[in-house]
Amino acid sequence: MADILVYVLHNGDAFNKNSLGAVSEAAARAAEIGGSAHAAVLGGEELTDEMVAGLGAYGASKVFRTRGTAGLAAPVVDFLDTVIAAHGQRYAIFGGGLLGFEIAGGLAARRNAGLTSEVVEVQAQDGELVAHRPILADSQISVSRYRGNLGIIIGRINAFEAKRSGAGAAEIVDIEVEYQPFSNAAQLISRGEQRGAAVDIEGADVLVAVGRGFGSGDNLAMADELAGAFGGNSAVAATRAVVDAGWAPYASQIGQTGKTVAPKLYLAAGISGAIQHKVGMQSSENIVAINKDANAPIFEFSDLGVVGDLNKILPKLTDAIKAKKG
Amino acid sequence: MALKIAVLVKEVPDAAVQKRIDPATGRIDRSGERNLNPYDTHAIECAVQLKEGNEIEVDEIIAVTMGPESAVRALHKAVSLGADRSIHLTDAALAGSDVSATGYALAKVLEAEAPDLVLLGQQSDDGESYTVGSVVADHLRAPSLSQVIKLDVVDGGLRLERQAEYGYDTLQIPFPAVISVGDAINEPRYPSLKAIMGAKKKPLETKSAADAGIDTAQVGASGSNVQCGDFHAPAAKAPGQVIEDENTNETVEKIVAWLDERKLI
């Protein structure tokens, strides 16, 4: 038996997308090593039977449920420790994110387990799981193998896709957890406060990135409008040259010395694609580049390259996207 | 109360060095330039600001590292940035420890010091596991939080803020605690030349695994439960599509279709 346990984070009545991805991943891999995927949820009354059993749709055969404060790691460590002590799951997979790291670290200490962060791929080999993680600025992939009774895998954000591939409702197992005295020492005063203002390019799903090709700071309004047209979690990022020129805030800078981003869409306009910039954005899922120089290096690593004048293209693109969104 | 603060620091390859795997050992080649992990300077700065502030009295700040002989330089730098003394855990038996084993070993050193607050940076510039603080905390049986970007002394404990999965969380945590700080928490100062020159004179204690009471069966490459290997290059990206803009309306249509196909709108 080689079952895989997944902690599923939730907020209100919705499960976390990365956690659901981890459940699907666990279900697929467990099938290959002759085990099942088990989920674990911790929270209050919001965790209704219906909501919890729904994890079966993502591939969980069983869901362990206990009552406690959601949003903190330590109670979850006690919970997972109790579950594993009783059921002997061989692996634990986390979907990534802050709590994933915290819970995984605590669990590794508690159960003397090996741990791999930032995993992008899990494979089954000879009845064991091996975890692939990019290292050294993603220039290499390192493969982790586990010894001992428990192996812990923390996925990179968006590494595992949530798939409704499971069969029906999962079995719910309610358990009581004896919390360690220090586990509830931290008190959550407020959770999930939304703050605007500061540019958060690292958390954005869509980034419109601007380079010196804009010619002047005034033209950046075109990028703001385009980002606005995408709506939702979008922002404007900038190259060092643009920040140097004082057109954009330092907080929006991408690159070797700026921030590293991996949005769903990275739309680079007027950026040549110097390597210092490339290292900051190459993990983006989709890269669209607009540049008037056909020889710009950015075309070598963009998924869609557009050779043309951004002054002509951006306003029309903004209108077209607005129209598309209705 | 007067706080005793321990800051966990690490020596890492300098950010400018092209990091690579040493094929002989399967570990990161650390033969090039090394430096104090830049993320750790935020933890030291945080400790120094607590000490300089009026909210609570700070007895001393201790920089703690585990690493080879050269890691002393990282401790000197930590001291030049404001630590009062430092502890260097170094032992051949510790080489090759994974995150779990490293956290265990550091926790053993910290147990002996019994600090009220353990501070760390959010990640190391080389290993990037983001987890060692949580491992240490569990061994110390202390509450722990990571990615903290605001820290104040309130009601005899700490009032903390951090960005988690669903926005900003505010938390209250008592001492003792293990906190890893995000790099947005402060702007670390530069050490003064006098502090740099004085760093070598501050107390530095060297401990072996035995000195720290570490069970060597649980550390080092042989005591670690993760083995890394099979290093290989990631799959090369397929070349992208290129459009020449001859008619802008058509170009825009093509871009929108491309984005739509990938559900990016």
Add this chain to the structure above:
Amino acid sequence: MSEPAAGAVRSQSRGSSNGRVLDPDGKPAYGPFTPAQFPPPYDVEAEVIKRGLDPEDEIIDVGVAIVGGGTAGLATANRLLQLLAEDPELMAELGEVPVAVIEKAKTCGGHIMSGAVMVPDPLLELYPEMTREDWRKHRFAFGEVEKDAVYLMPNAKRAIKLPSTPPNFANEGNEVVSVSALARYQQRTAEEAGAYILTETAATQLIVEDGRVVGVRSGDKGRGKHGEELANFEPGTDIKARVTVLAEGNWGHLTGAAIREFDLGRHREPPIWELGVKEVWKVPKPLDRVIHTLGPWPLKLSPKYGQVGGTWLYPMKDETTGDDLVSIGLVVGLEYKDATTSAHDLLQLFKTHPLVQKILDGGERVAWSAKALPGGGYWSMPKLSMPGAVLVGDAGGLVDTVSLKGIHHCIQSGKLAAEAIYRSLKGTAPLSKYEAAIEASSTGKDLWATRNTRQPLAKGFFRGAPLAGLGVASRGWLLPGRWGWHRNDETEMFIGNTKDSYVKPDNKYTFDKLSSVYISGNATRDDAPNHIKLEKHVPREIAETWVWMCPAGVYEIPDDAPKSGRVDVIVNYTNCVQCGAITAKGGRLTPPEGGDGPLYTMV
């Protein structure tokens, strides 16, 4: 002699602007233009010389302050500490910090490069306990030269081997080294012997009191783009020293100011410079000889381009890893006239020659670096001592560029400086005796012998070559007298076609400037003040000169700039690898915040 870049006053009185139409800012309106006509807005005396020390409780007191942790500065430290080890009394008298080395890079060796084939004797003398085998184990030496070859390159396809190696290129028995690695070793040795090595610290001011150098001031840290103090601002500190050693390399920031302050260039020729760009390649099969090529290719033969230079290929064996490496580089004199001359692109072009392709085939570039070096030789050497301070190594112009040799002179001068400093601290001889010691040494003799050898090259590569050879062969006897120089910034620049020969990078054998800067480990804080002083509104000829010259892509001309007349130059100063070439051609490099810049290894 004044500083090339500080010529604001001079260029007005003697520039070619007399009797010409001037722009409203007093600069010539029509060409031909020289870089010297557009001096940087920078007052060296006001900015670099500090009159008097800060109060006693704010300063750091050291015995000997050495500015620059390169080969020469560290040789000075190494030798001085050897002498002090034998003299505990003097060591104690020098106080808590007997020797301080001030280095702006993250580590000693981080900002330096050389070819480098070294005459071994001075280093063997400096470290008498070590053998050349030991050097190789410490990975700063890479093997003894067994064979030499010198080629003429008439064009991009052909290479003609000279039947016998000219004496200046005879390297048999010399050692291939990496100065960036050697300096790291010297740093460790110096630290173990009691030196304080202050890395990430720039010396920005020379402190002068009563006509005597009394120390240096370290640079501020934490200033913003406009010089404002950021939240983490940390001011510099005065470092008071009984003796100051300027070992900053080619025309250092303080050295230039010292030469002016103490008139050390009187009766000497102006300095002239060359720019070297180097790469290290890991190759599948070892190179078995040292190769020099004399051109004219990839440079232009016609004197109208004013291009003088050469290339090298040196074998390197890393004894630790077993890797076969090749050092490849190109050096070009900065007296050239074609604004589109680019040492970086010329080196890329050079690598496409069949002779070179054969050597690099299947290899991989592992390092890149660029640095300006003194080219003036004996006549351009400033006086090497002043009250309270001495110049060592490249700062003193101690390079024989005809043989492409300077490392052993750096070590030799450091050693002699240390001995002179020791005697002056003991009170047995004045510091100025250092000058005579250099003249009497092999360094002094070598530089005297080649004193007129490079000058003929300025007349065009081939025309001069036989004369230069004559000078070398006769150790100077057949080129008597004193052959002068023209300042590099007084060349009239034109936009020529050298650029047409450059190759488009294939990212396997040839690379663009930014990829090169990237592998240099360059990191400069983005919101730091601009450390490159430059007149930004200049004729296109001058702007193009900077754009092409800079191996790091620091200068740019906006796409929409006018095709002729004045243009506004964009300065991407965070790309800067501090090679120093800009100071020769009309600008001025000043040290950025300590710790910024490249992190060279293996070069």
